[in-house]
Amino acid sequence: MVAGHGELELQRLQLYVDGMSCGACAARVQSALNKLPQVRASVNFATRVATIEAPAGIDTDIVCDVVRNTGYQATVRDTGAERTDDPDAAHARSLLVRLAVAAVLFVPLADLSVMFAVVPSTRFAGWQWVLTALALPVVTWAAWPFHRTALSRARHGAASMETLISVGIIAASVWSLITMFSGGEPAAGKGVWQALLDSDAIYFEVAAGVTVFVLAGRYFEARAKSKAGSALRALAALSAKDVSIILADGSELVIPADELAEQQRFAVRPGQTIAADGLVVDGSAAVDTSAMTGEAKPQRVRPGDTVIGGTVVLDGRLVVEAAAVGADTHFAGMVRLVEEAQAEKADAQRLADRVASVFVPCVFVIAALTAAGWLLAGAATNHAVSAALAVIVIACPCALGLATPTAMMVASGRGAQLGVFLKGYRSLETTRAVDTVVFDKTGTLTTGRLTVSAVTPAPGWSAEEVLAVAAAVESASEHAVAVAIRTSVEDCADVEDFRSTAGRGVQGRVSGRLVRVGKPSWIGSADAPAHVSAERRRAESRGETVAYVEVDGDVCGLISVSDRIKDSAAQTVAALHAKGLRTVLLTGDNAASAAAVAAQVGIDEVIADVLPDGKVDVIEQLRDQGRVVAMVGDGINDGPALACADLGMAIGRGTDVAIGAADVILVRDDLTVVPVALGLAEATMRTIKVNLVWAFGYNVAAIPIAAAGLLNPLIAGAAMAFSSFFVVSNSLRLRNFGATS
Structure with a gap:
């Protein structure tokens, strides 16, 4: 682009940014890019794209280097092409391989570590090397994603959950090596409990356990994110x-x-x-x-x-x-709308990351104070270091790694049974506050398929006869109304001399009689019987399409065609109203048709004649009014609105774009799952929050005990296992959701 006289000439370029693991990463890259002179940048974490407005002729290598210096990879994007690979899917596959290897090695490692620590007599020559061989692949290669991210954050003076995980794994592993290869044999002849309290500080099973549990959580998160990110790819494919x-x-x-x-x-x-x-x-x-x-x-x-x-x-x-x-183009504009709506949603930090910004530094400070305190108190260096490491190990968020993914897995399984698919949890944070549900009309409240709704015969004709002659002529047409009429009868007579008049109707000879089917204005509505004309007005007031049928110059009846309202629509709206929720019909159809559908299903507020980008504006206006909006839709045109809403809910039989942009997928083509989905989403978010509170609460309670030197590593490992067991058990309660409702 070229600016006006005296202004700087600017150009627009885009980069693919790989290696970002959360919204904070995108914010960090964006901040670094915006520090370049005369550069404005916006980084979309959902699409991995950085959009940059910079002086014309700027060296793209310099821009990419800025991104690389923040710890991420950057390549210039060809704006005329779409990215065909899926970084989230590739990341999920990589995590799955690491998780599988770590899990296989963790089981024997945990068993042997406990056995050798509690029952010293079971040790044999070279037992230390066996544990080391089992542990090193887990705490190095399998845990490398955490170490790499922690190093990247450390270079820029930042910390995250990966920092705590990485330091905890390294500390536990290093101290295990020290105690195994330099320590002596513990005294024999003690009871099991005393042996447990006095056992060597072999932390390998704790380090490996943290790796396995957190890898599991990250894998399920990446897999869900891959599915959520498919909206733009599906849209581009069209x-x-x-x-x-x-x-x-x-x-x-x-x-x-x-x-x-x-x-x-x-x-x-x-x-x-x-x-x-x-x-x-x-x-x-x-x-x-x-x-x-x-x-x-x-x-x-x-x-x-x-x-x-x-x-x-x-x-x-x-x-x-x-x-x-x-x-x-209008199409490209829709792609931008989905990108912008997803970027706005992706800017929200995960709850664990927000807490980590305070929690992680505090843990390191407490560990340092613990070591210093014991040294000042005259304790041995070994004891001081052991207590400090115990603080770091016990603070490792093992349960945090399970808090969200286990709840999501259980909820997804239960949701599938109920006809609901929960894709992610970011936007579910606001689900409990949803007060307005916005419905699309075509394909959502209605079936999306035209059907014959009524046949009104003239005197001397039956409804079956009118439908039969009309279907015979329409059998040669591919018009949507023709398909609806033709499919309403089992067998059609042959038609001869078929002709189609664009925008008006069709005609042909059926059993030697001239039959015309089309718009009333083309057939000649003035010649229609009074009750047929009256029915035409009533049908059109309901937003239905009317076709007159004429045989040998006489109107023999009319056929009304409509997009049938789903049987579950009225029941669903009533259920939402019973929960105190407001409902809105938002559609691109004409006002008469929209009002008729709204009246039949019980929706009071109607917004009609709205284009796809206008739907986003309506959603934003509702949110500006203080409403928390859930959007239910099915078409590509609903994609941006679904992404923009606080909670997007897509009909499972809808388009890939709508499904990709939404947060909740209604698997069954039955709207009664809408209130069920809202309830399940709310229950899932409540479970996740309880899990997170427990996980952090466990750490907060255990850290003082570890700092006091009263927490043996094995007891700490048992406590961490119990914490994980609680999180999993609490999540499993979601399997009973809706069982009695």
Whole structure:
């Protein structure tokens, strides 16, 4: 971009940033980049992308070096291409391998460590080397992600949970080596309890246990994050990859879609995706706009009509003149909306990280004071160091590694049984405060499939006869209304001399009689019987589509087609109202149709005629009013709103983008799971908080005991095991959620 006279010429570039493990990492990279002269940067942790506005001609190597100096990897992103790899999935696979190796070695290590410490007579020549061989792969290679992050934080004077985990693992391992290879044999002939109290400080099983438990937690977190991050990849996959441009001589040339320029004309055939926003200059076709607008009924376009990139041509051939390409298209705007909404959500620190900013430094201070205190009191150096290390070891967040993932695993399993899939816990922190539930209409409150809702025959005709002759003619058409009519009967008669009039209706001969089916204005509504005309007005007031059926010039009846409301919709809205929640219908459909649906399901507040980006604005306005919003949707057009809402809930049969952007997936196509999902999310978050309180509470209570020199490593290990057992047991209570409701 070029600034005005006297202003600096700026350029926009993007970097892929790898190695970030939390929102704090993104904030650190962003802060470092913004320290560069005349540079403005924003780092999106969800997409691993840093967007930078910098002086034109800036050396990208310098920018990348700034990121690398903060401890992360950076590469320049080609803005014309989408990243095809999934860093979270790769990270999860790496963690799973480390977890498997660590778990296999931990089991014999723990057994042998306890046996050798408590029953010295079981020791044999070289027992120290056996323990060391079992422990070293766990505390070095398996625990390397924690050590690497801790070193990176240390270089920049910062600390996190990884710092405490790493130091604890190293301290326990080093002290175990010292006690095993330099210590003497403990006195024999003591009781088991006394032997336990006086046993050697072999901490290997504690170091390995911390590694295994925390690796398990990080693995499940990375796997869930990989699924959550798929929204942008799914959205990008919908864009056209190639486009057939029309040359001056009328021939066509296929080029990559990102090379399409404004005012170029291109052809789109049935089944192809429109590559850019533009104006139809030739041809007529039905365009499926459901992915972008949420409308279930295809839109018929003709010369002079505008089309949106990312929509699909169903029939006919269109010639379109590109009006907006690349980043200026409506489609690209939706991608940006999802990115921005996810970035806002990802900026929130995990609860454990927030506490760690205070907890970790405090632990090191307490450990140092413990060592100094014992030395000043005249204790032996060995005892002072042992007490200080005990503080660090006992403070290792073993239970913290289980607090969130175990609750999420149990809740996910129970949710699957109930038809609910919980993807993550960040936004669930606000679930208990949700006071407003916003519903999309098409595909959410309704089935998203057009069906025949009513048939009104004229005198002398039956409803079955009207439907039969109409289905016979419509059997030759692919229009959405035609499909609804045709599928409402089992067998259709043959049709001859079929003709279709775009935007009006169809006609043909059935058993020698001329049958026309179409809009009342095309058939001739003035000739319809009074009760048929009255039913037409009632149907249209309900937002239904009406088709007149004419046989040999006489109107024989009308057929009403509607997007049927789900049987569970009214019951769901009533259940939410019983919980004291407000409900809102937010749709791109017309006001009459939206009001009719809202009245049938019991929703009082309706916001209609809203485009996808407008849905985000509505959600933000509701939040600005102090409401905590849960959004329920299913279409691609709902993706940004689902990501923007405090709690996004996607219908499982909806699009991949909606599912990817949401926090909760409703697996069953049954809206009664919405209040169940809210309840399960609230119960899950409550369980996670109890787990975290216990985990930190355990550390707070145990640290003074360790500092006083009263905590033997084996007792500490048993206490840590009990802490983990409590966390797991508390999480398992979620298996009974909804059992009696």
